[in-house]
Amino acid sequence: xxxxxxxxxxxxxxxxxxxxxxxxxxxxxxxxxxxxxxxxxxxxxxxxxxxxxxxxxxxxxxxxxxxxxxxxxxxxxxxxxxxxxxxxxxxxxxxxxxxxxxxxxxxxxxxxxxxxxxxxxxxxxxxxxxxxxxxxxxxxxxxxxxxxxxxxxxxxxxxxxxxxxxxxxxxxxxxxxxxxxxxxxxxxxxxxxxxxxxxxxxxxxxxxxxxxxxxxxxxxxxxxxxxxxxxxxxxxxxxxxxxxxxxxxxxxxxxxxxxxxxxxxxxxxxxxxxxxxxxxxxxxxxxxxxxxxxxxxxxxxxxxxxxxxxxxxxxxxxxxxxxxxxxxxxxxxxxxxxxxxxxxxxxxxxxxxxxxxxxxxxxxxxxxxxxxxxxxxxxxxxxxxxxxxxxxxxxxxxxxxxxxxxxxxxxxxxxxxxxxxxxxxxxxxxxxxxxxxxxxxxxxxxxxxxxxxxxxxxxxxxxxxxxxxxxxxxxxxxxxxxxxxxxxxxx
Ligand SMILES: Nc1ccn([C@@H]2O[C@H](COP(=O)(O)OP(=O)(O)O)[C@@H](O)[C@H]2O)c(=O)n1
Ligand SMILES: [Ca+2]
Numbered sequence: 001x002x003x004x005x006x007x008x009x010x011x012x013x014x015x016x017x018x019x020x021x022x023x024x025x026x027x028x029x030x031x032x033x034x035x036x037x038x039x040x041x042x043x044x045x046x047x048x049x050x051x052x053x054x055x056x057x058x059x060x061x062x063x064x065x066x067x068x069x070x071x072x073x074x075x076x077x078x079x080x081x082x083x084x085x086x087x088x089x090x091x092x093x094x095x096x097x098x099x100x101x102x103x104x105x106x107x108x109x110x111x112x113x114x115x116x117x118x119x120x121x122x123x124x125x126x127x128x129x130x131x132x133x134x135x136x137x138x139x140x141x142x143x144x145x146x147x148x149x150x151x152x153x154x155x156x157x158x159x160x161x162x163x164x165x166x167x168x169x170x171x172x173x174x175x176x177x178x179x180x181x182x183x184x185x186x187x188x189x190x191x192x193x194x195x196x197x198x199x200x201x202x203x204x205x206x207x208x209x210x211x212x213x214x215x216x217x218x219x220x221x222x223x224x225x226x227x228x229x230x231x232x233x234x235x236x237x238x239x240x241x242x243x244x245x246x247x248x249x250x251x252x253x254x255x256x257x258x259x260x261x262x263x264x265x266x267x268x269x270x271x272x273x274x275x276x277x278x279x280x281x282x283x284x285x286x287x288x289x290x291x292x293x294x295x296x297x298x299x300x301x302x303x304x305x306x307x308x309x310x311x312x313x314x315x316x317x318x319x320x321x322x323x324x325x326x327x328x329x330x331x332x333x334x335x336x337x338x339x340x341x342x343x344x345x346x347x348x349x350x351x352x353x354x355x356x357x358x359x360x361x362x363x364x365x366x367x368x369x370x371x372x373x374x375x376x377x378x379x380x381x382x383x384x385x386x387x388x389x390x391x392x393x394x395x396x397x398x399x400x401x402x403x404x405x406x407x408x409x410x411x412x413x414x415x416x417x418x419x420x421x422x423x424x425x426x427x428x429x430x431x432x433x434x435x436x437x438x439x440x441x442x443x444x445x446x447x448x449x450x451x452x453x454x455x456x457x458x459x460x461x462x463x464x465x466x467x468x469x470x471x472x473x474x475x476x477x478x479x480x481x482x483x484x485x486x487x488x489x490x491x
Contacts, residue, residue, distance in 0.1 A: 040062065040063040040064070041060040041061065041062060041063055041114075042060065042061055042062075042063045042114065042117070042118075043058060043059065043060050043110045043114055043118040044058075044059045044060075044072075044118060044119050044120075044121075044436045044440060045057065045058050045059070045106055045110070045118060045119070045120045045121070045155060046059070046120075046121045046122075046123065046432040046433075046435060046436050047080075047099065047102075047120075047121065047122040047123070047150075047160075048123060048125070048430060048431070048432050049084060049085045049086075049122055049123065049124040049125065049127070049128065049146070049160075050084055050125050050126075050127060050196055050197065050198075051084045051086060051125065051126050051127025051128075051130070051196060051197040051198035051199075051239060051241065051242075052083065052084050052127070052196075052197040052198075052241060053079060053080060053082075053083065053084055054079075054080035054084060054085060054098070054099065054102075055077055055078065055079050055080065055102075056077065056078040056080065056099075056102040056103070056105070056106060057074055057076075057077050057428065057432050057433070058074065058075050058076040058077070058106055058109055058110065059072050059073065059074055059075065059427075059433065059436060060072070060073060060075045061073070061442075072178075072433065072436075072437060072442060073425070073426060073427055074426060074427035074428060074433065075109070076105075076106075076109050077428060078101075078102035078105045078106065079102075080098055080099055080101070080102050081098065081101065082098050084127045084197075085098070085124065085127070085128065085142050085146060086124075086127035086128045086130065086131040086139070086142065087127075088142055088145070089131055089135060089138040089139070089141075089142060090138075092138070092141040092142045092144065092145040093145050094145075095142050095145045095146050095149075096145040096146050096148055096149030096150075097149065099146060099149055099150065100149065103149075103150070103153045103155075106153075106155070107153070107154065110155075115154040115155055116154060116155070116156060117156060118155045118156060119155070119156050119158050119436075119439070119440060120150060120153060120155035120156060120157045120158060121158050121159065121160075121435065121436065121439060122146055122147075122150060122159070122160035122161070123160075123161060123162075123163045123431070123432070123435055124143075124160065124161070124162050124163065125162075125163055125168055125196060125198070125199065125431075126165075126168075126196055126197070126198030126199035126234075126236060126239055126242075127197070127198050128142070128143075128162050129162060129165070129198070129199070129236060130198055130236070130237075130242075130280060130281050130282070132162065133281045134280075134281050134284075139162075143160050143161075143162075146160050147159070147160050158439065163431070163435070164234075165199060165201065165233070165234020165235075165236065166216075166217075166219060166232055166234065167431070167435070168194070168199070168201055168234055168431050169192070169194065169201035169202065169203040169219075169232035169233065169234050169431075170203060170219045170221075170230060170232050170434070171431035171432075171433075171434030171435045171438065172192040172194045172201060172203060172341075172429070172430060172431040172434060173189070173190075173191070173192040173203040173204070173230060173232065173434070174221075174223075174433075174434030174437060174438065174443070175192075175427075175429060175430060175431065175432070175433040175434040175437075176190050176192045176339045176341075176424065176429055177189045177190055178433065178434065178437060178443070179424035179425055179427055179429070179433070180424060183223045183224050183226070183443065184224045184447075186224070186225075186226045188336055188337075189204075189205050189228070189336065190336065190337045190338060190339050191203060191204030191205070191334075191335070191336055191337070191338040191339070192204070192338070192339055192341070192429075193338050193339065193340035193341070193344055193404075193408075193418070194340075194341060194342050194344075194430070194431070195239065195240055195340070195341075195342050195343040195344045195347075195400065195403075196239040196240075196342055196343060197239045197240060197241035197242070197343065198236070198237070198239040198241060198242045198282075199234050199235060199236045199237070199238060199239045199242075200234070200235050200238045200239055200240075200403065201232065201233070201234045201235075202231075202232070202233055202325070202331070202408060203219075203230055203231065203232035203233075204230070204231055204334070204335060204336060204338065205228055205229065205230055205231070205335065205336065206231055206332040206333055206334070206335040207335060208332050208333055209229065209231045209332035210229055211229050213321055213322065213330060213332075214321055214329075214330035217231050217232060217233050217329075217330055217331075218230070218231065218232075219232055222445040222446075223443050223444075223445065224443070224444065224445075224446070224447045224448075225445070225446045225447035231331070231332050233325070233329055233330075233331065235327070235329070236282075237280075237281075237282035238403070238407075239343070240343050240347070240392075240395075240396050240399055240400075242280060242282045243310075243313060243399050243403075244392065244395055244396075244399075245277060245280055245282055245283050246282060246283060246313040247263065247309050247310060247312075247313055247395070248261075248272070248277055248297075249277065249278065249283040249286050250309060250312055250313060251309065252274070252277070252288065252291070252295060253286065253288055254288065255274075255288035255289070255290060255291030255292065256295055257292055257295055257296065258295055258296035258297075258298055259295060259296075259297060259298065260298050260299075260300045261297060261298065261299055261300060261309075262300045262301070262302035262303070262305035262306040262308075262309060262371075263299075263306040263309060263310070263371070263394055263395035263398055264297065264298070264299030264300070264301070264375075264391060264394065264395065265299045265301050265371065265372075265373060265374060265375035265378055265391070265394060266299055266300060266301040266372070266374050266375065267299060267374045267375035267376055268297070268298065268299030268375040268391060269296065269297070269298055269299070269375075270296075270297045270391075271294050271295075271296055271297070272294060272295055272296075272297045273293060273294050274287070274288075274291050274292070274293060274294065274295065275293075299375055299391075301371050301372045301373070301374070301394070302371075302372070303364075303367065303368030303371045303372060303398070304368070306371060306394070306395070306398045307398060307402060310395075310398050310399050310402045311402055311406055314326040314327065314402070314406060314407055315327045315328070316406075325407055325408050325409065326406070326407050331408065331409070334408065334409060334410065334414055334417075336417070337417050337418075337419065338417055338418045338419070339418075339419055339421045339424075339429055340404075340418050340419065340420050340421065341420075341421050341422065341428075341429035341430060342429075342430060343396070344400060344420055345420045345421060345422045345429075346422075347393060347396040347397055347400055348397070348400065348420045349420065349422070350385075350393055351366075351367065351370060351393060351397050352366075353366065353367070353397070354420040356415055356416045356417075356418050356419065356420065357416055359412065360401075360405070360411075360412045360415045361412065363401065363415075364401065367394070367397045367398065367401065370393070370394060370397070371394035371397075371398070375391075378390060404418070
């Protein structure tokens, strides 16, 4: 008979307990050490000082993954009350004041302990470009006023500056393709069409463009290990508000007391001051001499004549390149899908024409029916829309279709390649996100080394291996196991 060795049982128990503690400790350490730091975000703020208004955007991304891809998202936006900063040329301090409410809003949205490390940028576009052409000292004063105001915020203010048209176009393209996850994956990219109030941008990658023809339209990037040769152009004065001035200037060259405008609804009747209409560098050199103080702007609602007037603001006569869009500007062959945002979206959405699977001819027909509708009816149908905006949708819709087809050469076949968009995955399409990603170096030139395993895989493997080791340990201690069944029972 074998005797029970009293030493064996406690040893086994101790080993088992230590083993269990070791496993629990190992797994806990692995999980804690590698846990994604949830809720720990970093933030960035960009102010888009456009010609018609200023908007503030807050972006966030996981704190431990600055360099990772496709993870920056817009969490909030704030529309500044009042007009764009360029409208404060005669009282610059008000431009600074106007930003305060949105900055206060941002202070509440960004956790307080992150305030001082949150970069804050202001970028101004075509409204300030025009002001700097018209009166550079006034534009400097506006920039000084907004800088002074933003320096007082608790955020890390990085400066207020004028974006070039090229930057505005290129950063809009980066935003769209970043949000669509196209850059990281090296997929075919989406072109970007941005319609503002004072300028409009077109940016796309075309196989037949290497930048050698018209180098000023070329922007090259290396992003996530892929090289991009982007075509981009910004047309100053071809934003929808300045384009309207161009067509009104066209119709008032003889200094008439009234005009019958085919792009406004029948029954529309407003008094316009000549000095207001011609108070922009886009038209100031064409102010008719000896015109009266005002003219009466009457609507006619004639779609085909409206198309003709709108067409007349584009110049197609000279092109010193292989091909041009308009005004002698080079443009390679259109290629790929396009995202059209900002005023493209607002106007087409108002007109219920964002669906580009509707044939172009049908879109034109619907727009002409809308343009021919009397002004009284339009007002009745849309009692909540500001009259100034409501009056302009017929013109704006006609301008958009003319710009796309006559200007950029989209055809009935390529029109469905355009998508009118406002947001992509919750973030507004526009230049601001691309601008911030660039300034914070958040898009690496080379593809980042991907971790061998995702977090969950890593934890599982560590757990399985630990359990296996423990089982092996238990089995290796087999000689010491108590042999319960053969032991005599002591009662
Ligand atoms: N809800 C809105 C907001 C803006 N818009 C228009 O969108 C355009 C925005 O241009 P912007 O202020 O960014 O001007 P840029 O500096 O980009 O030329 C303006 O023409 C606005 O009138 C609109 O049609 N509906
Ligand atoms: Ca804009």
